[in-house]
Amino acid sequence: MGRVREAVSRQGEKGGKARATRALLLDAAVKVIGRKGYTGATVDEIVEEAGVSKGLAYYHFKSKAEMAESILDTGMGELADEFVEIAACADSGPSALVGMIERFAVKIFENKEFGRFFVSELWREGRVWSGSMRENEERLLGLIRDQLARAKAEGLIRPEIDVDFEAVALVGMVLTTSLYYIDEKAAVSKEAFIENIIDFVRHANVGTEQ
Amino acid sequence: MGRVREAVSRQGEKGGKARATRALLLDAAVKVIGRKGYTGATVDEIVEEAGVSKGLAYYHFKSKAEMAESILDTGMGELADEFVEIAACADSGPSALVGMIERFAVKIFENKEFGRFFVSELWREGRVWSGSMRENEERLLGLIRDQLARAKAEGLIRPEIDVDFEAVALVGMVLTTSLYYIDEKAAVSKEAFIENIIDFVRHANVGTEQ
Amino acid sequence: MGRVREAVSRQGEKGGKARATRALLLDAAVKVIGRKGYTGATVDEIVEEAGVSKGLAYYHFKSKAEMAESILDTGMGELADEFVEIAACADSGPSALVGMIERFAVKIFENKEFGRFFVSELWREGRVWSGSMRENEERLLGLIRDQLARAKAEGLIRPEIDVDFEAVALVGMVLTTSLYYIDEKAAVSKEAFIENIIDFVRHANVGTEQ
Amino acid sequence: MGRVREAVSRQGEKGGKARATRALLLDAAVKVIGRKGYTGATVDEIVEEAGVSKGLAYYHFKSKAEMAESILDTGMGELADEFVEIAACADSGPSALVGMIERFAVKIFENKEFGRFFVSELWREGRVWSGSMRENEERLLGLIRDQLARAKAEGLIRPEIDVDFEAVALVGMVLTTSLYYIDEKAAVSKEAFIENIIDFVRHANVGTEQ
DNA sequence: CATGAATGAGAATTCATTCAT
DNA sequence: CATGAATGAATTCTCATTCAT
Known part of the structure; x- marks a missing residue:
């Protein structure tokens, strides 16, 4: 994470962190949803896979x-x-x-x-x-x-x-x-x-x- | 229907009604599950579609x-x-x-x-x-x-x-x-x-x- | 509870139990909501006050x-x-x-x-x-x-x-x-x-x- | 405004901006809370109504x-x-x-x-x-x-x-x-x-x- | 066989609050 | 002063399953 951030934070990349988190969550979501199906996948599993808190998922996505x-x-x-x-x-x-x-x-x-x-x-x-x-x-x-x-x-x-x-x-x-x-x-x-x-x-x- | 059942209910046909109910439930289940997916379908919807009670569904199927x-x-x-x-x-x-x-x-x-x-x-x-x-x-x-x-x-x-x-x-x-x-x-x-x-x-x- | 039920169950009162439970829940809800306000009251408190399970509240009321x-x-x-x-x-x-x-x-x-x-x-x-x-x-x-x-x-x-x-x-x-x-x-x-x-x-x- | 502030910021007027922000937030808070009730109002709505960040609200008010x-x-x-x-x-x-x-x-x-x-x-x-x-x-x-x-x-x-x-x-x-x-x-x-x-x-x- | 009330574990969503920048 | 990403506990709501009648 440290490396990614350094690489990005150089050029006025405001919101770069937010974008990275979104991507992180989306990646985790594909994995879990692909495995269990949409209804079968739980937000808990997704955020655990992404290694972030549940609140954060709802900060970035409405649902x-x-x-x-x-x-x-x-x-x-x-x-x-x-x-x-x-x-x-x-x-x-x-x-x-x-x-x-x-x-x-x-x-x-x-x-x-x-x-x-x-x-x-x-x-x-x-x-x-x-x-x-x-x-x-x-x-x-x-x-x-x-x-x-x-x-x-x-x-x-x-x-x-x-x-x-x-x-x-x-x-x-x-x-x-x-x-x-x-x-x-x-x-x-x-x-x-x-x-x-x-x-x-x-x-x-x-x-x-x- | 009543008459038919009485006429045959004596023998092996004992489970005729049971079989019919099973089929009824299964039909309803395909419809609902096909529409919403397995996890997305609820037993409530299935029994409503079948027009029977929830208890009956669990009488005929374990789960x-x-x-x-x-x-x-x-x-x-x-x-x-x-x-x-x-x-x-x-x-x-x-x-x-x-x-x-x-x-x-x-x-x-x-x-x-x-x-x-x-x-x-x-x-x-x-x-x-x-x-x-x-x-x-x-x-x-x-x-x-x-x-x-x-x-x-x-x-x-x-x-x-x-x-x-x-x-x-x-x-x-x-x-x-x-x-x-x-x-x-x-x-x-x-x-x-x-x-x-x-x-x-x-x-x-x-x-x-x- | 026993007494109420006996009093009611006599005359073909199907659904009498359901009605009683609804009333029980409503009573509890007035108490809690009156105390804490609508948004401040929690369904958990209401069902606890009523002495029933949370699921039951949602069985009787949509929300x-x-x-x-x-x-x-x-x-x-x-x-x-x-x-x-x-x-x-x-x-x-x-x-x-x-x-x-x-x-x-x-x-x-x-x-x-x-x-x-x-x-x-x-x-x-x-x-x-x-x-x-x-x-x-x-x-x-x-x-x-x-x-x-x-x-x-x-x-x-x-x-x-x-x-x-x-x-x-x-x-x-x-x-x-x-x-x-x-x-x-x-x-x-x-x-x-x-x-x-x-x-x-x-x-x-x-x-x-x- | 910039000039005015500079002119006065030396003395007791140090908190002029702070006071203004407080007022801004309080105004927004009455509106939202009056509309939705205290528990129903969210800090998010209040800060949006005030047009400031959430962090700022917590800088000015403890809660x-x-x-x-x-x-x-x-x-x-x-x-x-x-x-x-x-x-x-x-x-x-x-x-x-x-x-x-x-x-x-x-x-x-x-x-x-x-x-x-x-x-x-x-x-x-x-x-x-x-x-x-x-x-x-x-x-x-x-x-x-x-x-x-x-x-x-x-x-x-x-x-x-x-x-x-x-x-x-x-x-x-x-x-x-x-x-x-x-x-x-x-x-x-x-x-x-x-x-x-x-x-x-x-x-x-x-x-x-x- | 049949009903539907009741349960409880778990799932989605919200929100006050904190904190690194 | 100011921002907004991040947290986690609390809350609403869902649903498979059980059970008394």
């Missing part, structure tokens, strides 16, 4: 729900930003898709708690954050759809492909397999597994036409 | 956890049984797979609450039923793997296919897209959507090699 | 606020009902007013906690029960106003009297003096003190014109 | 209770001082009483939050300031009693009047009606309303004996 919303927003927002960048750099739809799938899988591999939280909230109704969840979800799906459409326009994938459907299918597939293979303390390396997804999708998209 | 376990066991067990039958009747691996995918999707379409419960518990640790969940999950995956292997042996799908991976991917894809398309009050018909999955998988499996 | 609202509604409602009866039986406006003042004072004397709660909530805004409080208050004031108007019509009080004003003044005077004289463990008897109020009001109303 | 005590002491003290002056200037008991009633009503009209706070604390036990509250209350009542006694001695009010009782009644009546008529965004002017009180009291005091 447990706000923490969760913040996690989802941040996580999905970052992912979407990266998708945008990947799309911009890629020289074709399919290569953008490969990049996105890879990025998505890696993110979940590196942060399985976030993945779990994400997947278990995806279909839940009546949460305070359901609205922003849907927005983020649609943004992510939209970015994938764009690249599928692009690939189609480029003539690089089968014209019969239903981009709306496939976008959803890709997300589900990546989510499910990633989470599955993290738990399998299996011999399966992250790379091998990502290779598998990409291979699967490529064949599904290109198909027999050639 | 809320037992209800949930029962739901999962029954639902996944039925599915597995049907998979077994489909596998037995199919004349080839791929046709068995198509049957399974179809059956799985239809089941979720007809009971989205079960689907939601299933997906949200899939990656959760530390539940009393985690063990039986894993078993059921493995049984389901095993049945799919078998058919993938069969298809491979039959030379009907690409030899490079990793059956372990694909079994998981299929489950995730079907789960995700089904749940997504139920929520979309969209114009997408169940049939059209299932067609999409099957088409996607067929191409992924057969690939360019032809 | 602490609902308890308070219930107290106010019941207390003010009873008072208003009695005012109606007094008005009906009285043979003149002034005699009705005397009856009301007396009744009001006695009620507070016998239940100072209710009086305190009442007076401290009278001017508070933004409570969940503020609405029903206003209604009850207006009902009470209206009944007093009616009798003032009647007395005026009967020519028994000065014609310049502003009935709107006086109704409020009477309530305030009775409330304040009653509460003051309860606390004074003084030698002042309830009767002597009520006599004082009535004398004061009579002169104010009849005045010098005679 | 929230001290703020409240200070408000009550100041407000009641000022009122008492004014009563003393009114008594000294008045040429008769009744005219002093009229002056006091008027002053009291005006004070509440101009600062309804103080009035609300006052009335809601009047009957509360167990506050740290309950002692000084009682003292102030008694001082106020004493000053009124003195003038009632004087009026009686002057033969200007009925001899049967119980001065102890009436002092309390006057305070309650003024408090209640003032607060009521402030809330009524009614057409009732402050002057007309005060006229009403005075007229009521005069008749009550002089009565039929003439």
Whole structure:
């Protein structure tokens, strides 16, 4: 902590400490919520994980729900930003898709708690954050759809492909397999597994036409 | 109803009413738990949905956890049984797979609450039923793997296919897209959507090699 | 408790126990809230005073606020009902007013906690029960106003009297003096003190014109 | 302001800013406490209303209770001082009483939050300031009693009047009606309303004996 | 079988107060 | 003087479970 603070306090960083604490809490929250689910996680566990007092959590966040919303927003927002960048750099739809799938899988591999939280909230109704969840979800799906459409326009994938459907299918597939293979303390390396997804999708998209 | 009961209550049918009440409660439980998640659902809501008293729920089930376990066991067990039958009747691996995918999707379409419960518990640790969940999950995956292997042996799908991976991917894809398309009050018909999955998988499996 | 129950349980009194418990809780709540004020009173104290578990309080009342609202509604409602009866039986406006003042004072004397709660909530805004409080208050004031108007019509009080004003003044005077004289463990008897109020009001109303 | 401060900060004016901040906080505190009650008001709200930091509030006041005590002491003290002056200037008991009633009503009209706070604390036990509250209350009542006694001695009010009782009644009546008529965004002017009180009291005091 | 009142452990949230800067 | 992050004890409210009837 000492080091971090020194590094930051140099340049008029007012509120740097507050931001750091927020991040600390958010990190702890992802871990606990990912493990136990939103309702199952307790604020007590979160603050213990973060090593701060309970009051502090409520100083920084209005409620447990706000923490969760913040996690989802941040996580999905970052992912979407990266998708945008990947799309911009890629020289074709399919290569953008490969990049996105890879990025998505890696993110979940590196942060399985976030993945779990994400997947278990995806279909839940009546949460305070359901609205922003849907927005983020649609943004992510939209970015994938764009690249599928692009690939189609480029003539690089089968014209019969239903981009709306496939976008959803890709997300589900990546989510499910990633989470599955993290738990399998299996011999399966992250790379091998990502290779598998990409291979699967490529064949599904290109198909027999050639 | 009164008459029927009297007529049969003499014999083994002694527990007929009991069985009916259990089913009533279980139905209510899937609905509520599917909507709010296991921890989020309360026994009060469940019994209200079922229209019975709380005492009665505890007469039939030892605990809320037992209800949930029962739901999962029954639902996944039925599915597995049907998979077994489909596998037995199919004349080839791929046709068995198509049957399974179809059956799985239809089941979720007809009971989205079960689907939601299933997906949200899939990656959760530390539940009393985690063990039986894993078993059921493995049984389901095993049945799919078998058919993938069969298809491979039959030379009907690409030899490079990793059956372990694909079994998981299929489950995730079907789960995700089904749940997504139920929520979309969209114009997408169940049939059209299932067609999409099957088409996607067929191409992924057969690939360019032809 | 045993005796009460026996007395009640005889005649198909289903829910009699529930009603008794509600009353028990309400009694305890008036005491504690009257002593410490609404915000100052804790549910813990209330249930301890009632000798029941905390859960039970929330089984019977949705919230602490609902308890308070219930107290106010019941207390003010009873008072208003009695005012109606007094008005009906009285043979003149002034005699009705005397009856009301007396009744009001006695009620507070016998239940100072209710009086305190009442007076401290009278001017508070933004409570969940503020609405029903206003209604009850207006009902009470209206009944007093009616009798003032009647007395005026009967020519028994000065014609310049502003009935709107006086109704409020009477309530305030009775409330304040009653509460003051309860606390004074003084030698002042309830009767002597009520006599004082009535004398004061009579002169104010009849005045010098005679 | 900067210049002024520099010019005077040398001497006794050292605490000029401090005094200003205290006043700022006290003003904010009356507003919030009058609105929400003592226990209902939070230090956070008070400092926000005052536009200063929480630390500053605790620099100037030892505790929230001290703020409240200070408000009550100041407000009641000022009122008492004014009563003393009114008594000294008045040429008769009744005219002093009229002056006091008027002053009291005006004070509440101009600062309804103080009035609300006052009335809601009047009957509360167990506050740290309950002692000084009682003292102030008694001082106020004493000053009124003195003038009632004087009026009686002057033969200007009925001899049967119980001065102890009436002092309390006057305070309650003024408090209640003032607060009521402030809330009524009614057409009732402050002057007309005060006229009403005075007229009521005069008749009550002089009565039929003439 | 069936009811619903009752319990108590635990969870979310609030808030006066302290303290490093 | 001034700030606002941090604390922890107290408080409201929830909920699975039990039990008398």
